[in-house]
Amino acid sequence: MQKANVFSKLAVLSICFALLAGCGGGDSKPSSSPNGSNPQAASPSNPKDMKAQITVWTWEPRDNQKKIIDDFNKDYPGIDVTFTNVESRDMVTKLQTAMASGADLPDVVWLESANRGKLIDLNIWEDLSGAPYNVKKEDLLDFMIPLSTTKEGKLVGIEVSPPFAGLSYKRDLAKKYLGTDDPVELEKLLKDWNAFTEKGKQVKEQSGGTVFMFTGVSEIISIAKGQNTIPLVKDGKLNIKESLTPIFSLALNMQKAGIVDKLEGGAPPAYLASYAAKKHIFYPAATWAPTYRIKANDKNGSGNWGIMGAPGGGFLNGGTIVAIPQKAKNKQAAFEYIKWMYLSEKGAISNRDHLEYFNTLKSTYKDPKFYSKTDAFFGGQDVLKKFAEIAPSVIVGPPVTKYDKEIIGAIDLAVKTMNSNEDGALSVDTLISSMEKDILSQVPELKK
Numbered sequence: 001m002q003k004a005n006v007f008s009k010l011a012v013l014s015i016c017f018a019l020l021a022g023c024g025g026g027d028s029k030p031s032s033s034p035n036g037s038n039p040q041a042a043s044p045s046n047p048k049d050m051k052a053q054i055t056v057w058t059w060e061p062r063d064n065q066k067k068i069i070d071d072f073n074k075d076y077p078g079i080d081v082t083f084t085n086v087e088s089r090d091m092v093t094k095l096q097t098a099m100a101s102g103a104d105l106p107d108v109v110w111l112e113s114a115n116r117g118k119l120i121d122l123n124i125w126e127d128l129s130g131a132p133y134n135v136k137k138e139d140l141l142d143f144m145i146p147l148s149t150t151k152e153g154k155l156v157g158i159e160v161s162p163p164f165a166g167l168s169y170k171r172d173l174a175k176k177y178l179g180t181d182d183p184v185e186l187e188k189l190l191k192d193w194n195a196f197t198e199k200g201k202q203v204k205e206q207s208g209g210t211v212f213m214f215t216g217v218s219e220i221i222s223i224a225k226g227q228n229t230i231p232l233v234k235d236g237k238l239n240i241k242e243s244l245t246p247i248f249s250l251a252l253n254m255q256k257a258g259i260v261d262k263l264e265g266g267a268p269p270a271y272l273a274s275y276a277a278k279k280h281i282f283y284p285a286a287t288w289a290p291t292y293r294i295k296a297n298d299k300n301g302s303g304n305w306g307i308m309g310a311p312g313g314g315f316l317n318g319g320t321i322v323a324i325p326q327k328a329k330n331k332q333a334a335f336e337y338i339k340w341m342y343l344s345e346k347g348a349i350s351n352r353d354h355l356e357y358f359n360t361l362k363s364t365y366k367d368p369k370f371y372s373k374t375d376a377f378f379g380g381q382d383v384l385k386k387f388a389e390i391a392p393s394v395i396v397g398p399p400v401t402k403y404d405k406e407i408i409g410a411i412d413l414a415v416k417t418m419n420s421n422e423d424g425a426l427s428v429d430t431l432i433s434s435m436e437k438d439i440l441s442q443v444p445e446l447k448k
Contacts, residue, residue, distance in 0.1 A: 049078065050076060050078050050079060050333060050336065051078035051079070052079050052080070052330045052332075052333035053079075053080040053082060053330070054079060054080070054081055054082065054107040054333050054334050054337055055082050055083075055084055055106040055107050055108070056081060056082065056083050056084065056106060056107065056108040056110070056322075057084050057086045057091070057106040057108070057109045058083055058084075058086065058108075058110040059085060059087050059088050059110065059112075060083070060110065061083075062081075062083040064355070065083075065355075067354040068341065068347075068350045068351055068354050068355065069081050071346065071347075071350040071354075072337065072340050072341060072347070072350075075346070076337070076340065079333050079336065081337060084106065088110075088112040088114075088115065089115075091109070091111070091112070091115060091119065092115050092118055092119060095122065095124070099122075105124075105325040107324065107325075107329065107330045107331065107334035108322050108323070108324060108334050108337065108338065109322070109323050109325060110160070110320050110321070110322055111157055111321050111322075111323055113147070113163075113319040113400075114404060114405055114408055115404075116147065116157075116319075116321065117399075117400035117401045117402045117403070118402045118405060120148075120149075120157075120400060120402075121150075121401075121402035123150070124325055124326055125150075125154075125157070125323045125324065125325060126156065126323070126324040126325070126335075127155065127156060128155045128157070128158065128335070129153075129154060133335055135155060135158070139361055139362060139363070140158075140360050141159075141162055141360050141361075141391070143162075143164075143316065143395060143396045143397065144159050144162055144360050145396070146398060146399040146400070147159075147316075147319060147397075147399070147400055148321050149399065156321075156323050157321030157322060157323040158322055158338055158342045158343060158360060159320070159342070159360040160319075160321065160322060160357065161288070161320075161351065161357035161358050161359075162316075162319070162358050162359070162360055163286040163288060163316050163317050163318040164315070164317075164358075164387065165226070165284055165285055165286035165289070165310070165314060165315050165316065165317040165390070166285055166307055166308055166309045166310050166386070166387070166390045167282045167283065167284065167285055167307070168282070168283045168284075168285035168289060168293075168294055168306065169181075169186070169282050169283070169305070169306050169307075169308060170278075170281055170301075170304055170305065171303075171305065171306050171379055172278075173211060173280075173281045174281055174306070177202070177207065177281065178199060178203070181306060183306050183307060183308035183386065184308075186308050187309050190311050191311065192311050193224075193250055193311045193312060195311065196311045197253065197254055197257060197259065200212075200257060200260075201257055201258075201259060203281070204257075204259055210279065211278070211279055211280070212259060212260050212261040212279060212280050212281070213254070213259045213280075213281055214259075214260045214261065214280060214282055215261050215265065215271060215274050215280045215283070216260055216261055216264065216265055216271075216415070216419065217254070217262075217415055217418050217419070218265030218412075218415045219265055219283065219284050220250060220251040221247055221248065221411065221415065222265070222284055222317060223310055223312075223315055223317075224246075224247040224250055224251070224312070225247055225315075226315025226316050227312045227313060227315045227395065228243060228246075229395055229396075230242055230243040230398070231243060231398035231401075232244070233401045233446060236445075236446070237446060238403075238436060238439060238440065238447070240410075240432060240436060240439070241432050241436070244432060244435070245428055245432060248414070248428045248431055249428050251418070252418065252428055255418060261274075261279065261280060264416075264419065265415070272293075272297045273297070275293065275294060275297035275298040276297060276299070276300065276301060285307060285317075286316075286317035286318055287357075287358050288318065289317075290307070290356070290375070290378070290383055291356060294377075295377055301377070302376060302377045303376065303377065304379070305377060305378045305379070306379060306381055307383055307386045307387065308386075309389075309390050309393065313393035313394070313395065314390040314391060314392075314393040314394035314395075315395075316397070342359065342360060343360075343361060345364075347359075348364045348370075352370075352371065352384075356384065358371065358387065358388070358391075365388055368385070368388070370388075371384040371385055371387065371388040372384055372385045372388075373385075403439070403446060406439050406442045406443055407435075409438070410434075410435040410438040410439045411435065413434075413435070414431045414434065414435050417431065417434070418431070
């Protein structure tokens with residue numbers, strides 16, 4: 001899931017997708033085995049009889065998945081899994097070019113969050129909730145369904161690793177300026193965004209303005225947007241005034257209070273370097289962040305990090321689904337692969353143990369020991385368990401749309417405007433109006 005990319009595009013929902021991470025007790029079992037219905041045609045009496053070579057288009061290096069694929073091949077030795085590298089930002093063009101030229105399509109495609117709506121709208125995908133696959137939506141985490149479903153209600157993808165998120169924090173700064181580094185106590189102290197803002201003002205005063213709650217407004221927008229249920233597009237019309245006004249109001253208020261820095265979110269060098277610095281206490285942290293953001297960018301920070309729930313509850317940060325093109329040559333084998341990887345107990349265990357990935361099946365969360373692993377880098381905190389505890393607080397948000405990329409781009413420009421604003425006179429109405437003009441110039445059919 002190209003996580004490092006994912007946040008930058010996904011902190012504001014840009015293309016990314018991001019890998020998640022996993023490792024837990026190999027003997028742990030969910031209280032009930034996850035079920036993934038497979039097509040009868042793709043279900044020989046002995047799965048080892050199936051022989052096929054499936055091609056997966058993804059930005060993920062195959063080496064990252066090798067141990068999981070090896071586990072898959074213990075049950076399906078006749079299915080050879082080949083990866084073709086396609087950067088997430090190039091996936092739309094690559095697919096459109098292949099369709100226009102009549103070239104072969106892959107058997108499995110990774111669809112990253114920012115471009116997912118546009119890709120789903122191509123209407124070229126198998127309906128995994130229909131025959132012969134018959135995946136039951138009720139078996140999946142509710143908040144993942146709108147992100148994998150067409151406007152006609154067809155489930156066209158399965159999440160690689162649900163990117164539910166909370167906050168990561170630097171223990172030394174939290175203890176110095178907030179009085180505690182305990183995640184439970186911090187959640188009580190920062191129970192909502194008003195409390196968060198007031199504590200931020202105290203941090204600013206105590207530090208002489210040298211320590212901030214976040215690196216920039218893009219992080220606040222990313223979190224608050226993930227906690228929002230109001231759609232960006234409603235009844236075919238742009239709806240950002242209703243949807244984004246409270247989000248930008250929150251971000252602008254924090255900026256005016258001086259409790260957030262002005263770094264550009266995502267993956268620029270200055271932002272990544274901030275993880276090892278002593279200026280910023282909190283960061284949005286999805287399930288992929290411990291490995292691909294924190295440990296990767298603060299190599300000497302072992303023991304100094306923690307994970308907690310965010311004010312306002314959990315949210316999604318990033319995400320990647322796998323889908324099967326209708327014109328794929330090996331659809332039966334492709335589904336067997338997806339079913340084992342993301343809709344089975346064995347796949348959930350393998351993804352957890354090798355990559356610390358989470359699963360989209362509800363049944364994997366019934367046993368509190370299934371996702372559990374203490375991490376010395378996080379001060380001995382059970383990070384997997386903490387993320388699993390955050391998951392139930394994630395809301396069911398609005399569905400993806402084919403206009404998400406344009407809206408994300410407009411949000412990015414608004415963030416740059418906010419960061420360049422020096423006199424504090426910028427208003428939310430001005431920002432929203434500018435975003436509306438930008439979006440409608442690209443997709444006039446969304447006219448209000």
